[in-house]
Amino acid sequence: MKKKIIFIILFFVLLTSLIVTLYQENADIETLSKYGSRGSEVSTIQEKLKRWGYYNGSVDGIYGSQTVAAVKKFQQKNGLTVDGIAGQNTLAAMGITSNSSSGSSSSNSANLDLLARLIYGEARGEPYTGQVAVAAVVLNRVKNSSFPNTISGVIYQSGAFDVVADGQINMTPNSTARKAAQDALNGWDPTYGAIYYFNPNTATNKWIWSRPMTVTIGKHRFCK
Secondary structure, eight states: OHHHHHHHHHHHHHHHHHHHHHHHHHHHHHTSBOTTOBSHHHHHHHHHHHHTTSOOSOOOSBOOHHHHHHHHHHHHHTTOOOSSOBOHHHHHHTTOOOSSTTHHHHHHHHHHHHHHHHHHHHHTTSOHHHHHHHHHHHHHHHHSTTSOSSHHHHHTSTTSOHHHHHSGGGSOOOHHHHHHHHHHHTTOOTTSSOOEEEOTTTOOOHHHHTSOEEEEETTEEEEO
């Protein structure tokens, strides 16, 4: 009799544990923005994708078919799983912090990776200081009210960087680019506050020449 009671108790304990686990998994799924989701996070996703040219619909906070298609385009462009769901990795790449406890670390990791990819695409042939400088320009723009307020927003702003347009942003960065990105994130700014840079040997835009120069590093001239 006692064995039967113990067995019943163990059965209910295991059943309760299974129910709790399934509930937590479903809760995690529900924190993701996907088709049918509504709310402020969806609006933020739409605003960013619209600003970057992936989304042409209205910013209504409703995760419909147009939003799914736009998210898929963004994911494909950034080497993410193309499923149309704004999970933690996709949100981090957009510069949106997830509500989950791991959101902050995921966002930090995504920022480091994105900066490293930009550095590798834009300045892999430059001296190390010049690679840090490219990342510093991005971070200076984040702080400047004239630019988007996230790293991903700055990098994917329309026309901002050639490597986004030609796809080099999706190349795998080397360890030097990653180290340069980390140094910039840690506060090193060899540009003295610059928000632009260009190669004087190839630049054809007359406007960029009018910007006050702060420093020249390698082939790039940095300016405000």
